[in-house]
Amino acid sequence: MHGPFELDKHSSLTWKQLFREQTRRYPGLSDAAGVYIIATTNRTKDSICYIGMTHWQGFEAEAFSQRNVELVWDVISEMRNRAIKIWLIAKRTPARKGFSWDSRIERQSFLLETLLIMHAKAAGHRLINTSKMKSAEGIAVEGLFGKRKRGRQSAGSTSLASALGLLRS
Structure with missing residues (x-):
């Protein structure tokens, strides 16, 4: 990088x-x-x-x-x-x-x-x-990427984010 x-x-x-x-x-x-x-x-x-x-x-x-x-x-x-x-x-x-x-x-x-x-x-x-990825419009996986809802993340999304290395310690 x-x-x-x-x-x-x-x-x-x-x-x-x-x-x-x-x-x-x-x-x-x-x-x-x-x-x-x-x-x-x-x-x-x-x-x-x-x-x-x-x-x-x-x-x-x-x-x-x-x-x-x-x-x-x-x-x-x-x-x-x-x-x-x-x-x-x-x-x-x-x-x-x-x-x-x-x-x-x-x-x-x-x-x-x-x-x-x-x-x-x-x-x-x-x-x-944007013409290349029109299908990506609105794609979001709660807790991983995209717009995040208020409040606490579910245990499942937190553990998957951790497994993928998306959480910072």
């Missing part, structure tokens, strides 16, 4: 230039493939607005492509008083000198992207890229 990388909306640099400045200490990160999450933040709360996946083209090329600039960055830039955060989940090579990519990692990334989209939608985040 890499990030969050914060991009200042009021900088004179482009989003791509700001990202490059922040990722200099991570060689190869711009070319890494995996799942990325883009959120806006008002310093107290993050609001996830886009979850995407890169393939062979690498993170920087995908996240800052013309399509994404029009779809994501233009919408985000209209939001007032909010900074932008980006996270990247990418698998390192065994020697930890770069990032790996193969068909197995591609399948895993697709599943992870789908899971994160479903979880974000269930938690009430308004994602820009």
Whole structure:
């Protein structure tokens, strides 16, 4: 997991230039493939607005492509008083000198992207890229993810959340 990388909306640099400045200490990160999450933040709360996946083209090329600039960055830039955060989940090579990519990692990334989209939608985040997961609208499992009812959780949901590692101790 890499990030969050914060991009200042009021900088004179482009989003791509700001990202490059922040990722200099991570060689190869711009070319890494995996799942990325883009959120806006008002310093107290993050609001996830886009979850995407890169393939062979690498993170920087995908996240800052013309399509994404029009779809994501233009919408985000209209939001007032909010900074932008980006996270990247990418698998390192065994020697930890770069990032790996193969068909197995591609399948895993697709599943992870789908899971994160479903979880974000269930938690009430308004994602820009919703066409992929319309069926995730309103999915919630009480005590695990999604909107939570007031009061105490059931013993079953608490034990399952614990078994899945979703509870923090």
